[in-house]
Amino acid sequence: MYDVAIIGAGVVGAMISRTLARYNLKICVIEKSNDVATGATKANSAIVHAGFDAPVGTLKAKLNVKGSKMMEDIARELGVKYKKNGSLVIGFCEEDLNEIKKLYKRGIENGVENLSILGKEEINKLEPNLAENVLYALYAPTGAIICPYELAIAALGNAMDNGVGFIRNFEVKSIKKFDGFFTITNGEKEIKTKYIVNSAGLYADNIAKMVGDNSFEIHPRRGEYILFDKECRGIVKQTIFRTPTKMGKGILLTPTVDENILLGPTSVDISDKENKSTTAEGFFHIISQGRENLPSLPLNKNITSFCGLRAVGDKGDFIINSFENNFINVAGIESPGLSASPAIAEMVKDILIENGLSMTLKENFNPIRKSMSYFADASIEEKNQIIKKDNSFGKIICRCEKITLGEILEAIRTNPKPYDLDGVKRRTRSQMGRCQGGFCSPYIVDILAEELNIPYIEVTKSGKNSVINIKKLKEVNGNG
Numbered sequence: 001m002y003d004v005a006i007i008g009a010g011v012v013g014a015m016i017s018r019t020l021a022r023y024n025l026k027i028c029v030i031e032k033s034n035d036v037a038t039g040a041t042k043a044n045s046a047i048v049h050a051g052f053d054a055p056v057g058t059l060k061a062k063l064n065v066k067g068s069k070m071m072e073d074i075a076r077e078l079g080v081k082y083k084k085n086g087s088l089v090i091g092f093c094e095e096d097l098n099e100i101k102k103l104y105k106r107g108i109e110n111g112v113e114n115l116s117i118l119g120k121e122e123i124n125k126l127e128p129n130l131a132e133n134v135l136y137a138l139y140a141p142t143g144a145i146i147c148p149y150e151l152a153i154a155a156l157g158n159a160m161d162n163g164v165g166f167i168r169n170f171e172v173k174s175i176k177k178f179d180g181f182f183t184i185t186n187g188e189k190e191i192k193t194k195y196i197v198n199s200a201g202l203y204a205d206n207i208a209k210m211v212g213d214n215s216f217e218i219h220p221r222r223g224e225y226i227l228f229d230k231e232c233r234g235i236v237k238q239t240i241f242r243t244p245t246k247m248g249k250g251i252l253l254t255p256t257v258d259e260n261i262l263l264g265p266t267s268v269d270i271s272d273k274e275n276k277s278t279t280a281e282g283f284f285h286i287i288s289q290g291r292e293n294l295p296s297l298p299l300n301k302n303i304t305s306f307c308g309l310r311a312v313g314d315k316g317d318f319i320i321n322s323f324e325n326n327f328i329n330v331a332g333i334e335s336p337g338l339s340a341s342p343a344i345a346e347m348v349k350d351i352l353i354e355n356g357l358s359m360t361l362k363e364n365f366n367p368i369r370k371s372m373s374y375f376a377d378a379s380i381e382e383k384n385q386i387i388k389k390d391n392s393f394g395k396i397i398c399r400c401e402k403i404t405l406g407e408i409l410e411a412i413r414t415n416p417k418p419y420d421l422d423g424v425k426r427r428t429r430s431q432m433g434r435c436q437g438g439f440c441s442p443y444i445v446d447i448l449a450e451e452l453n454i455p456y457i458e459v460t461k462s463g464k465n466s467v468i469n470i471k472k473l474k475e476v477n478g479n480g
Contacts, residue, residue, distance in 0.1 A: 034463025043308025050140035052107025079371030087143030204331035223265030400433020
C-alpha cells in the first residue's frame with residue numbers, strides 16, 4: 001500500500017515526487033510509457049519564463065513567478081544545466097509598444113523583478129542581429145533556459161535515490177475507490193494507494209473521469225519546432241519573443257543550454273492526443289516569422305524538426321484541486337508549466353497536508369545529484385584523470401556530441417535507468433548532433449543489449465511498437 005501514487009512522469013510529476021521524497025512516505029510514480037519525460041516535457045521551448053505573461057491573480061502567474069525564483073537552486077542541486085540568459089519581447093510599431101507597456105505593467109503586478117522597456121539603441125547592444133525595424137522591447141533579465149527532460153530525469157532520479165518507486169509501462173485503465181484507499185489497475189496488475197496525484201498531462205481528464213470527476217476537459221495543442229546546429233551559437237543570446245497579438249504569441253527564437261538555436265513553436269488546437277506529426281504549413285509559418293525577427297537566420301544549418309503536444313485545459317488556467325480529498329488533479333499544465341513546476345510541487349504537498357496526509361521530514365534525505373554532463377563539462381586535465389580511473393571514458397561513441405562509452409554506461413546504470421535509444425539520448429545527448437544518430441545508434445543498441453542482457457533485436461527506439469532491428473543482416477540475406 002502506497003501513501004501517494006503520482007500518475008504521470010513528466011516534469012511536473014517528477015518534481016512532485018522529489019518534493020514528497022523529503023518526507024517519510026511510501027510513494028510511487030506511474031508512467032504509461034517506457035521512460036520519464038516522453039510527453040510534452042521532451043518537446044517544448046525549454047524556457048524558464050520570468051512571469052510577465054499570465055493574467056494577474058491566476059495560478060499561472062503566481063506559480064510561474066515563484067517557480068522561476070526556485071529553479072536556479074533546484075537546478076544546482078540536481079546538476080542540471082541552467083542559464084539566466086534573459087528575454088526580450090520585441091515590437092515593430094506603436095501598436096506593439098502599447099502591448100509591451102501592458103506586459104510591463106502586468107509583470108510588475110505579478111512580482112517580476114527588474115523589468116524595463118528598451119529602445120532601438122539598447123536592443124542593438126543586446127542583440128545586434130535582430131531585424132533593423134525592431135524598435136521596442138520588454139527586457140526581462142530574470143528569464144532563463146533549462147533542459148526540461150534533463151530536469152525531469154534528474155528530479156525523478158533524485159526521488160528514486162531517496163526511496164520513491166517508479167513503475168513504467170503501466171497504462172492506467174481503471175481506478176476503484178474503497179474505504180480509505182484506491183486500487184489502480186492496468187488490466188493485469190494493480191496498485192493500492194491512499195492518495196492519488198493526477199499529473200497525466202494530455203490524459204489527465206481521462207484519469208479524473210475514472211473517479212467520477214467530469215469537471216474539466218483537456219485537448220492537445222500542436223507546437224512545431226526547428227532546431228539549428230551548434231555552429232549557430234551566439235546568433236542570439238536572449239530568448240526572443242514577438243509581441244502577442246489577437247492571432248497569438250508568435251514564433252520565438254532562443255538559445256538552448258546545449259548551445260543550439262531553437263525556433264518555434266506553432267500553436268494549433270487539434271483533437272488527436274497522439275498526433276505528433278509536423279506539417280509544411282507549420283514550417284512555412286515558423287520560417288517566415290523567424291526571418292522577420294532575424295533576417296540572417298541560417299536555414300541551411302537546421303539539423304532536425306519536431307512536434308510537441310501541450311495539454312490545454314478548458315478553464316483558462318492551471319487546474320490544481322482536490323476531488324473528494326484524496327484525489328488531487330494537476331491538469332492543464334501548459335506554458336508556463338515548466339517554469340512553475342517547482343512551485344506546483346509545493347502547492348500539491350500543501351493540498352495533501354490539508355487533506356489529511358501526515359508528513360514528517362526524513363533525517364537522511366539527500367537533495368544532491370551528480371550532473372549527467374559532468375564529464376562533458378570537465379576540463380582536459382579533469383577528463384584525463386577520469387579516463388585514468390575508467391578507460392571507457394576514453395572511447396567516443398557519438399562523434400557529433402563527443403559522448404563517450406563511459407557516459408552511456410553510467411546513464412544506463414543510474415536512476416531512472418533508460419531501456420531504449422531515446423532514453424539514452426535524453427540522458428547523454430548522443431544521437432542529438434548533426435547526423436541525428438546515423439553513426440552512433442547501432443553502437444548504442446549494442447551497449448543497451450549487453451547492459452540489459454537482452455537480444456540485440458529487442459532493443460527499441462522508445463519502448464513498445466518502436467522496433468529498430470528485425471533480424472541480423474546475414475539472416476535477411478539468407479547467409480546466416
